[in-house]
Amino acid sequence: MDVHGGGNLRRVAVVGGGIAGSLVAKSLQFFAHITLIDPKEYLEIPYGSLRSMVEPCFAERMLINHSHYFSNGRLITSPAVGVTESQVLVADGRNVDFDFVVVATGHHDPSLPITRTHRLHQYTAENERIRRAESILIIGGGPTGIELAGEITTEFPDKAITLVHDGPRVLEFMGPKASEKALRWLISKRVNVKLEQTIDVNDMWDGNKSFRSSKGEIIIADCHFVCTGKAVASSWLQKSILKKSLDTNGRLMVDAYLRVKGQHNIFAIGDITDIRESKQGESAKRQAKVAAKNLKMLMVGKEGKMERYVARTPTTAMVSLGRKQAVAQFSITTISGILPAFIKSRDLFVGNTRKKLGLHPTLLD
Numbered sequence: 073m074d075v076h077g078g079g080n081l082r083r084v085a086v087v088g089g090g091i092a093g094s095l096v097a098k099s100l101q102f103f104a105h106i107t108l109i110d111p112k113e114y115l116e117i118p119y120g121s122l123r124s125m126v127e128p129c130f131a132e133r134m135l136i137n138h139s140h141y142f143s144n145g146r147l148i149t150s151p152a153v154g155v156t157e158s159q160v161l162v163a164d165g166r167n168v169d170f171d172f173v174v175v176a177t178g179h180h181d182p183s184l185p186i187t188r189t190h191r192l193h194q195y196t197a198e199n200e201r202i203r204r205a206e207s208i209l210i211i212g213g214g215p216t217g218i219e220l221a222g223e224i225t226t227e228f229p230d231k232a233i234t235l236v237h238d239g240p241r242v243l244e245f246m247g248p249k250a251s252e253k254a255l256r257w258l259i260s261k262r263v264n265v266k267l268e269q270t271i272d273v274n275d276m277w278d279g280n281k282s283f284r285s286s287k288g289e290i291i292i293a294d295c296h297f298v299c300t301g302k303a304v305a306s307s308w309l310q311k312s313i314l315k316k317s318l319d320t321n322g323r324l325m326v327d328a329y330l331r332v333k334g335q336h337n338i339f340a341i342g343d344i345t346d347i348r349e350s351k352q353g354e355s356a357k358r359q360a361k362v363a364a365k366n367l368k369m370l371m372v373g374k375e376g377k378m379e380r381y382v383a384r385t386p387t388t389a390m391v392s393l394g395r396k397q398a399v400a401q402f403s404i405t406t407i408s409g410i411l412p413a414f415i416k417s418r419d420l421f422v423g424n425t426r427k428k429l430g431l432h433p434t435l436l437d
């Protein structure tokens with residue numbers, strides 16, 4: 073079959089325009105008839121989001137309209153709500169016929185606006201909220217909470233920051249050394265870290281300034297940010313043919329070729345998969361590359377040439393602490409300071425991700 077010829081193009085539905093889905097759509101746009109389905113008109117590079125809260129112009133490069141890297145295909149700006157044997161069902165009713173599907177719906181925050189312009193305004197508003205506050209409460213000591221504390225204390229060293237975490241150490245997804253280094257850095261910046269305490273996030277409202285922790289402590293803060301982990305966006309699959317392919321954590325089980333187990337023509341990539349690997353954008357990018365290649369092989373009838381995806385364990389993990397510091401865990405050592413910051417904190421991999429999408433790393437189109 074001539075996959076390049078207009079008439080014989082196979083139909084691929086890519087569900088989710090995040091780190092993984094955007095790369096697949098970009099890579100396959102001249103090999104197949106691609107429909108990219110995403111609730112937003114833009115890709116948001118999640119690693120840049122916390123810097124954008126303290127420096128709103130940073131968001132300009134990390135919010136990328138899908139049309140900037142995906143020029144040859146159809147974009148549907150509406151969430152997928154199900155999959156049948158032959159169609160992806162979309163909330164706006166424009167159901168998509170397919171030959172192949174790639175599920176890449178890692179995470180989704182339903183409160184995100186549809187347009188890039190509105191999202192830019194949101195960052196400006198968040199920035200205003202931080203600027204106006206004298207005291208700030210951050211709930212969650214995972215990578216998001218720690219990076220947010222790092223960004224705020226670097227940009228606004230006079231703010232009184234309290235960080236509440238339910239576990240015995242911050243950054244529990246990394247080893248104890250990384251936790252210790254991050255904690256020491258936060259304390260050196262006068263961040264008040266409270267471990268093994270929780271705040272009831274269901275009992276909060278805008279304008280709330282007094283918070284009671286599970287240990288009965290009262291924390292006064294002008295504004296607060298909830299940085300607890302988000303569930304993967306797989307609830308839309310609960311009533312689909314893929315329901316039985318979800319594991320108990322709501323992740324899609326995949327085979328060595330990144331196909332959903334038991335499915336011939338449905339792939340899954342990125343955070344939504346059950347691959348035993350730290351859930352990171354770098355893994356999502358590598359999976360997107362393998363899935364795009366395997367789809368091409370299937371389209372030309374060379375199933376035997378498909379590539380196996382090899383998970384990298386242990387994965388390198390890096391958490392930035394503002395613009396000039398970071399903590400990094402490699403397989404043989406854990407370090408902190410300006411060296412890992414040089415790799416991550418200056419640009420937060422935004423330029424690198426833009427380059428992978430064929431865009432200039434620094435200049436806007």
Ligand SMILES: Cc1cc2nc3c(=O)[nH]c(=O)nc-3n(C[C@H](O)[C@H](O)[C@H](O)COP(=O)(O)OP(=O)(O)OC[C@H]3O[C@@H](n4cnc5c(N)ncnc54)[C@H](O)[C@@H]3O)c2cc1C
Binds near residue numbers: 088152180215344
């Ligand atoms: C603060 C922070 C810092 C991070 N730092 C790093 C880092 O330094 N290095 C690193 O490698 N990784 C980092 N990560 C992790 C990285 O961002 C994720 O692993 C990566 O984004 C996963 O990519 P994905 O494409 O699977 O999912 P996502 O990027 O979450 O994209 C999912 C997409 O699917 C869409 N979607 C959801 N539901 C539906 C639906 N029903 N229909 C259609 N579309 C849907 C969403 O709108 C979104 O566009 C960080 C994450 C955060 C939050």
